[in-house]
Amino acid sequence: MPKIKFFARFKEEIGKDVIEVQADNISLKELLENLSKDYPKIKEFVEEGLVAVNHEVVNDLKMKIKNSDEIAILPFFSGG
């Protein structure tokens, strides 16, 4: 099952480090949409943060997700 890990503020807001989901041959976009039914905050996180699959930042959510994939949703920062 793909794992979705949350970091920093996102982890605190969702109250969990990791969510495991059933997903077979679907796109990252679909997976995140399905998940946002149970966790409505995810939509906001994806808009405001970065999504990485297997430690690589993803620019296009159309990519297909495999069972072994590790997805991370991370906030980024703007101060100096």
Place this chain on the structure above:
Amino acid sequence: MNKSMLRYRRQILIFGEESQKKLLKSKVAVIGAGGLGSSVLYYLASAGIGEIKIVDYKEVDMPDLNRQILYTEKDVGRKKAEASKERLEMLNSEIKIQSIDKKIDEKNIDDIIKDCDVVVDCLDNFSARYILNDACLRLKKPLVHAAVEEMRGQATTVIPGRTPCLRCIFPNFRDRRMELPILGSTPGMFGAIQANEVVKLITGYGETLVNKLLIIDLKTLTFDLLKIKKRKNCICQGVGT
């Protein structure tokens, strides 16, 4: 070793005298002299970057002092451009420090960075970061980025043509108009990482954050090094190496 090289003896042990000469011949622009800028500027001046340009248009304010370690209580109300130059000249009188009391915009930025070898992003908002990113792409200048909030931050190094640019990684960030929470040691640490990147870019020693995004959460001590790729249709796609 002559007297002026003596102060660099401990770092010459790492990368040799030739590399030190490269640092002494280099010119670096630091955009923003706040929390990140304080840390970057101290370390670049002490490492012997031959010429440093400081760009900042603000005055020192009391709540800056928790993190902007270039300034003292006596500097409150003074221009950061002026106070930072004075401070750094006390630290290293053998290098050249130029300070520019300006807010960067599309019109002035090219002139500021055109004669520099490396540009360091110590800004506190993304509107200005996009202006700086685009100018670095136009003039093909390496850009060392960092940004911080609370006890967290990120850093990467952009080499125009070779790596993703800031717009590839953060395509549409809208700045929030609020005072961000921040502990001084966070920009202190990220500024140190940026200074390290600058020295490595100039000397060729070690590995840089090219094509990588470093994200550190000091609250939980989580370190992540993510791979990054150029974004399709990004303005940086047309830039040659």
